[in-house]
Amino acid sequence: MITEFTEQEQIRRNSLSELINLGINPYPAELFEVDATSKEILEKFPTDNSLYQSVNIAGRIMSRRIMGNASFAEIQDETGRIQLYFNRDEVCKEEDKTLYNIVFKKLLDIGDIIGVNGYVFFTKMGEITIHVKGFKLLCKSLRPLPIVKEKEGVIYDAFADPEQRYRQRYVDLIVNSHVKDIFIKRTKLVNSMRAYLNEKGYLEVETPILQPLYGGAAARPFKTHHNALDTTLYLRIANELYLKRLIVGGFDGVYEFSKDFRNEGMDRFHNPEFTQMELYVAYKDYEWMMNLVEEMVEKIAIAVQGATEIKVGDNIINFKRPWKRFTMFEAIAHYTGIDISKMDEKEIFATAQKLNVEVDETMGKGKLIDEIFGETCESKLIQPTFITDYPVEMSPLAKKHRSKEGMVERFEAICNGKEICNAFSELNDPIDQRKRFESQLELGKRGDPEAMMLDEDFLRAIEFGMPPTAGLGIGIDRLAMIMTNAHSIQEVLFFPQMRPEKKAIISNDSEFTDAGIPQEWIVPVKKAGFLTLAELKKANPNKLFNDLCGLRKKLKLEIPAPTLEMIKSWIE
RNA sequence: GAUUAUGUAGCUCAGCUGGUAGAGCAUUGCCCUUUUAAGGCAGGGGUCCUGGGUUCGAGUCCCAGCAUGAUCACCA
Numbered sequence: 001m002i003t004e005f006t007e008q009e010q011i012r013r014n015s016l017s018e019l020i021n022l023g024i025n026p027y028p029a030e031l032f033e034v035d036a037t038s039k040e041i042l043e044k045f046p047t048d049n050s051l052y053q054s055v056n057i058a059g060r061i062m063s064r065r066i067m068g069n070a071s072f073a074e075i076q077d078e079t080g081r082i083q084l085y086f087n088r089d090e091v092c093k094e095e096d097k098t099l100y101n102i103v104f105k106k107l108l109d110i111g112d113i114i115g116v117n118g119y120v121f122f123t124k125m126g127e128i129t130i131h132v133k134g135f136k137l138l139c140k141s142l143r144p145l146p147i148v149k150e151k152e153g154v155i156y157d158a159f160a161d162p163e164q165r166y167r168q169r170y171v172d173l174i175v176n177s178h179v180k181d182i183f184i185k186r187t188k189l190v191n192s193m194r195a196y197l198n199e200k201g202y203l204e205v206e207t208p209i210l211q212p213l214y215g216g217a218a219a220r221p222f223k224t225h226h227n228a229l230d231t232t233l234y235l236r237i238a239n240e241l242y243l244k245r246l247i248v249g250g251f252d253g254v255y256e257f258s259k260d261f262r263n264e265g266m267d268r269f270h271n272p273e274f275t276q277m278e279l280y281v282a283y284k285d286y287e288w289m290m291n292l293v294e295e296m297v298e299k300i301a302i303a304v305q306g307a308t309e310i311k312v313g314d315n316i317i318n319f320k321r322p323w324k325r326f327t328m329f330e331a332i333a334h335y336t337g338i339d340i341s342k343m344d345e346k347e348i349f350a351t352a353q354k355l356n357v358e359v360d361e362t363m364g365k366g367k368l369i370d371e372i373f374g375e376t377c378e379s380k381l382i383q384p385t386f387i388t389d390y391p392v393e394m395s396p397l398a399k400k401h402r403s404k405e406g407m408v409e410r411f412e413a414i415c416n417g418k419e420i421c422n423a424f425s426e427l428n429d430p431i432d433q434r435k436r437f438e439s440q441l442e443l444g445k446r447g448d449p450e451a452m453m454l455d456e457d458f459l460r461a462i463e464f465g466m467p468p469t470a471g472l473g474i475g476i477d478r479l480a481m482i483m484t485n486a487h488s489i490q491e492v493l494f495f496p497q498m499r500p501e502k503k504a505i506i507s508n509d510s511e512f513t514d515a516g517i518p519q520e521w522i523v524p525v526k527k528a529g530f531l532t533l534a535e536l537k538k539a540n541p542n543k544l545f546n547d548l549c550g551l552r553k554k555l556k557l558e559i560p561a562p563t564l565e566m567i568k569s570w571i572e
Numbered sequence: 573g574a575u576u577a578u579g580u581a582g583c584u585c586a587g588c589u590g591g592u593a594g595a596g597c598a599u600u601g602c603c604c605u606u607u608u609a610a611g612g613c614a615g616g617g618g619u620c621c622u623g624g625g626u627u628c629g630a631g632u633c634c635c636a637g638c639a640u641g642a643u644c645a646c647c648a
Binding site (some may be wrong): 005008009013054063065067068069070071074083085109110123124125127129143144145146147148149150151152156157158159160161162163164175217218219220241264265267269270287310358366367370371374388391393395422441450499507548551560 | 573581582583584587596597598599600601603604605606607608609610611615616617638640642645646647648
């Protein structure tokens with residue numbers, strides 16, 4: 001047998017055609033009525049053994065133990081796994097035992113999806129099991145699944161290679177049950193956040209993803225082109241400026257779960273596309289917003305994990321209110337013992353060097369403070385902590401602090417050593433805003449690729465007047481990582497961005513036959529490593545001749561051995 | 573981007589100082605029958621990531637590349 005499939009794939013394809021020959025449709029069209037799930041059976045049957053005396057259940061076959069005329073199998077549905085018991089004479093009441101002996105035992109495989117009817121009972125081993133009276137094939141699986149086994153909590157042969165898990169997330173979800181759990185929790189997180197915001201009366205809105213100018217954050221964008229308008233568009237890096245336009249327009253509370261795109265490095269905390277929830281509420285300030293974040297995240301923790309305490313790595317994180325609050329200067333003083341709040345730029349620069357923080361001459365006072373904070377404090381903040389009052393240079397969209405010179409009214413919540421949200425009293429002074437944009441332009445001219453662009457329409461909007469507003473951006477992926485104890489952002493995204501999969505380019509058979517290669521030699525030629533005609537043309541005829549003779553023997557081909565002349569004629 | 577580790581059967585992994593490619597699971601055939609990581613016997617299955625080099629001989633040593641992970645840098 002010569003084939004491009006693996007042996008196991010070929011066996012499954014053979015089973016498929018045998019099923020068809022037996023008159024069994026491997027992909028039937030009609031619905032299969034399901035009236036129970038594995039989870040509810042496992043939960044309810046022990047307390048009432050009269051239940052489930054005729055159930056219909058469907059799922060994927062995950063294991064089989066065949067023993068002559070009796071067999072056990074496990075099927076997996078959306079809620080979990082349950083064992084099935086097949087008995088030859090139960091499944092085949094008549095003389096003809098084909099359905100059990102051939103269809104079940106030989107033609108079905110792990111991975112196939114079946115529907116069964118039967119009654120629930122306890123086996124001698126005490127396991128809740130469905131005694132199958134009839135079954136129906138719903139989908140034949142043509143690829144073998146990795147087999148993951150587990151005993152007493154120990155996983156054997158885990159399907160753990162991150163590349164395969166992320167590229168083939170469907171396989172990951174089938175064989176690694178905890179993975180499904182992460183995504184269910186992620187959705188609970190989003191749902192409870194949305195419910196909280198709706199309950200407060202804020203309006204969920206949608207704003208453009210394709211933007212002629214990108215803004216609202218400091219990041220490099222993805223760039224694209226609109227043909228009809230013949231204009232450059234960017235995928236949004238944030239939606240802040242649009243939501244604030246809506247506040248100008250008279251909505252007092254708007255929010256959006258925003259898929260944002262940033263053209264930057266990728267690692268376990270960064271994916272090129274990620275989700276933020278941004279919220280803007282009129283007539284509020286950042287103090288008020290801090291209280292909202294505390295309350296909202298505490299509620300989410302309870303909704304997702306049922307408790308305010310969550311185990312993340314080696315730490316137990318407690319989201320119970322109130323959270324610790326530090327100004328940035330206080331945090332630095334706390335972790336380094338040095339009070340820099342009264343220092344000038346020179347003194348801060350010297351302090352940074354003393355603390356082994358990497359700094360250079362181009363950094364202004366604000367940047368220096370931020371570097372010191374990032375280096376000495378951030379990773380030590382495990383319990384949720386608000387850091388307030390940031391240097392103005394770092395925050396071109398935040399309002400100047402009501403009492404502290406050089407600072408803005410801004411806070412971040414840090415948790416497990418990472419920023420989870422960023423918020424401020426929004427700058428609504430259009431003249432100040434224009435100046436801040438202009439100084440960003442200066443930074444851009446000096447070569448900062450992340451400097452913000454001047455958004456003339458946004459300025460026009462706030463020149464009409466925006467009420468004092470509190471704004472918040474909260475990273476859904478980061479929060480999901482914490483809430484699900486996930487080590488990387490890739491674990492909380494169904495399909496994280498990966499390098500493109502390398503695809504072998506294979507010439508059509510007709511290209512080979514057109515070049516004079518006989519049909520029966522195409523597979524051996526491909527087996528010998530020449531997948532395209534172009535590669536074959538570069539081959540050494542003597543080596544190919546040897547290889548093909550070897551392959552002829554190995555593959556037990558019943559065709560005459562090739563001649564060297566013949567092979568030379570292919571290559572020329 | 574830097575450093576580093578890994579890449580061997582469908583899956584998980586062994587493979588020593590260089591000498592005929594191995595195990596468990598999966599798969600195929602047979603046996604058994606309320607088993608449970610089922611078991612017993614017998615089989616099949618490999619571009620040892622790719623390309624060069626050293627060598628009589630490379631899965632193993634050297635160089636380059638590709639992929640993935642980790643750490644660091646970048647990402648206010």
